[in-house]
Every structure is written in structure tokens, then in C-alpha cells.
Amino acid sequence: MKIGLEIHCQLTSLKTKLFCGCSSDYRGKTPNTFVCPVCLGLPGSLPVLNEKAVELAVMVALALNCEVAPQTFFVRKNYFYPDMPKNFQISQYDVGGSIAIASGGWVGFLVGKTRKTVRLRRIHLEEDPGKLFYHGTIDTSPYTLVDYNRAGIALLEIVTEPELEAPAEARAFLQKLRSILEHLGVSDGGLEGAMRCDANISIEGGGRVEVKNISSFKDVERALTFEIVRQRDLLKKGVKIQTETRHWDDVRRTTLSLRVKEEEQDYRYFLEPDLTPVRISQEMVELLRSRMPELPDARKERFLKAYGLPEYDAEVLTSDRAMADFFEECAKLYDKPKAVANWLMGDVLQCLHSLEVDIDQAKLAPQYLAEMLKLMDRGDISIKIAKKVLWEVMKHGKSPSTVVREKDWWRITDLQTLEGYIAQVFKEYPKAVEDALVDEKTIHYLIGKTMEATGGKADPELTNALIRKKLSQMKKGS
């Protein structure tokens, strides 16, 4: 199986569009209020390239180990579709003398515990199309409504070689890519539609199928998995897989065959006569290189040295910028970095998944996690309670000590109270007590029942000691 990806990411740190001064802050705004003659394609208007967009593209190219083209051009990609008012999109393509801004490159990432490297084909700059809306669904709507606020937003297209071999690999790659772009500060993947993806997939014995319209990285794994199952089913039935373009429906979570789109040669690419060539000098490349912030791989090395984390932990944490930031904030407040890493990669991640939020939008602040770990260290709460506290903090945004106080979850260390619970458990489970008198290993059952009776608040070690003491007294007594 071979999977290749085309990632479209908006350069969200830009204030304006790629070729005009309209604001790029279009999300949630009234339709068609961030438009001008250039992005509406009105006659006589001329595009002028945003210098910062070129700089950001070069920085991305350097971060992804690409070769930056010394000279680059723009082309017109011609097609008739209402998402572009000009009937063409200004893009880059290696035809007609146009060269993409960067080519080659690679990204290294971790899939589970295995290292993998994927090569990149090229990176190019282009403009985002407008947004289309339908009355009801795309196939029954009597008309198309168009909002051009997004038209002309700077997009970077990143194309991989078809070297990914499973949906989970695609997801891990995208996660790492997002982390790199976020460390660079060029693109915020948390914004709706800021990072989108087309995937092409071919499985042994079948044609190449392209899946378009995957609007979030989370859906890439779903869309690919759906396609693989669909194609394998067809192959089993002896149906040949046609080379085609399909559309990901994120509501129904299926792929659909849509219209026959133009072939590449039908786009009639030609050089954009309204824009000049862009020369990128070696000095400019070096200047931008010197301004590059710390990237995930360097940060990972630092995590190994500064915090003594195992390589796996360092890789996982730095594959998500917000997660790495959270870790560092927390490690400042609590001096056992490995414990912080364990909690982040374990219970915190689990909570985030079930609450379906990213860590930077979660109600858990680094100081809360640090506070919870300190409560545990001091013996105020058990690990079992700590997990419950974490949930409460993440759901309600209250501090751990507030949660513990409100719920009365302090650890029971008072001997008399604990002995009371143990006596009750011994009374309720006489058979278990008999077993424990004969075979000491079965004592865990009684400990478990005591923990249960106290709602996890009993001090496990103290409980263990008290139960052993009680049992040995019983043995002597008999």
C-alpha cells in the first residue's frame, strides 16, 4: 500500500492575503466583507505579492530540509468553478518555466515506537479559494452561495512522495508536520480549516485513488481507513479499482465519487503575467535561517539533556507544540520531569481524547498539574484519587486542592478510621479472610475491598500494613 499526501496549510500568522491587503482574519466574519478588486478578480486590478509570505515559505522549506529555488514564478491554473472569481488560481507548478519555491526535503517522525522518514516532493505557494455553501447538501442544492473572504489567503501546499504505508503513519506524519509549522509560528493548526489535506492511495492490484476535501488532520486517518476497506472489498469481489478522484464526506464519514474533474493538462497552466519572478538570494536564505526558532527535533535533544527524559517521551512531547510548552511550564513548577511526562502522555492525553480538545484549549493549566503532583507527593491524595481529581480539573477548571476539598477526597491516614473500614470489610468477606490466613498472596483482595469501601481514599501502604497486622493477630489468636 502506498499513500501520498498533499497538505494545504494557511500561513495564519500573516495579517493580509497573499496578493492584496485584505485582512486574513476572515473566520466568523460577515460574508464578502474582506474582499477587494484584487481578490474579487475585478478587471484592471493587479496582484502584488506579500513579502512576508515568501519569507515564511522559505523558513518552512528550511525546516523541512528542502532545497530553496534561487528563482521562482507563479502560474495561472485555469478552471471554471465559482470558488475562484477570476476563473483561475494563482499557484506554482513545474511547467512553463515555473518552479515551485522549494523542492525535495524530508520529515522524520515516530509511528508507535518505530522511526520513519518521508521524503517531500515540493512546496509551493498559492491562494486559497473562497468558500461555497449549499442549501441542504451539495447534490440537491438549487444554487451555490459564495463567500470570498477566504479567497486569496496565502496557502502553502506541501506534497509528499507516496511513501506512507498505513493510515496511522499518515496521522503521525501530519502531527509532526503540524508541530514543525507551529514551532516556526507560521501556521496555527488549531484554527478551523487552517490545515487541510488531499490523500492519494493505491493498494496492490488497484488504481490510484485521490481523496479530496479532508478538512482536518484527524479525519485523514478515518478517510484513508475507509478507502482501504472499500478498495479491499471491491478487490475481493473481483472488481477492478479505477483511478479516480473521490470526495470525503465528513458528516457521513464516507468517500463519494464526484464529477470527472479536469486532468492536470486541462488546467492550461501558464505563467502569471501580472507578477514578477521572485529571486531568493543565498543571503536572504541565510538571514532567514539565522532567525529560525527552535524546532521539534532540536527541542527533543534539549529535552533529553535538560530533563533526562527517555527518547520516546521527548519525541512524543515535542510532536505537539502545545504539549511541549505545557510540559516545560509544568516542569518549572514541579521538579520531577519524568513524572510530568508520564502524566501528560498517559491520563492527560486520555482525558483530552475523550473531551475532544487540544491541550491548549483544555481547562488544565500547567500549575494545576504541578499542584496535583505535589498533593500526591505529600501523601494528601492517593494515585487513584489523583486520576479522579484530574478529570474534575479538566472538566470544570477548578484547582486540584479545591476539588479535593469540595469532594472531601483527602487521603485517610487516621488509624482508627481506617481500622473501622477494615473491620467492616473483614465482616463482609469472611471467606476472603480465611483465604488470606492460609495464603498471604490473596491479601490483595482485602486491600482492594478496603480501597473500594473508602472510595479510593485509603492510604494503600497503611491499609496493607493494618490488614497484615490484623491477620497476624488473628493467626496468633486461633
Next chain:
Amino acid sequence: MALSKRHISKEEVEHVAWLARLELSEEEKELYTQQFNDILDYFQKLNELDTEGVPPTLHVLELVNVFRKDEVKPSLPPEEALANAPRKRGRFFEAPRIL
């Protein structure tokens, strides 16, 4: 490389017309096929020139790196933005349904 006498077929004209969403009559198809071929004949004439070692002219002007700063400029007032729309609906441009 020598081009054949008939460079462009009627089928290709039909395909290009489809790409441009144009409906052509039979006479027009014949006419445009002839005109395309006449134009390409002329290019064949140009092709006779030896351009070995001459870099392709991508732009007639010697300009490079014409940039603007990443600074927000005012957009069009809402009523002007939609003023030229053949059809509109609320704040949206309206287009036919396309599949």
C-alpha cells in the same frame, strides 16, 4: 521538431470549448479549428529560428521581487463588493449549482 500540417483536431477544439464552458455550433467548431491551425502555422514559422542558448523570455520587463508589506488595507464597502454580482442572495454571491 517539425509539426504536422494539421496541429489541432476538431475534437481538441471541442474539448477546449468544454473546459471553457462554451457551447459552439458546428460552423464555429470548423472555423476555430482552422484559426487555431493558422496560428500554430505561424508559430511553426517562428520555430525556424535558432534559439539555441537563448534563455526563454518569461517576462518582457526586467522587474523582479515586486513585493508589498504585510499591512492591512481597507477592503471594499459591503455594498460595493456585491455591486457587480449578476445574482446575489443576502451577503453572498449566488452561482448555479455545480457538481
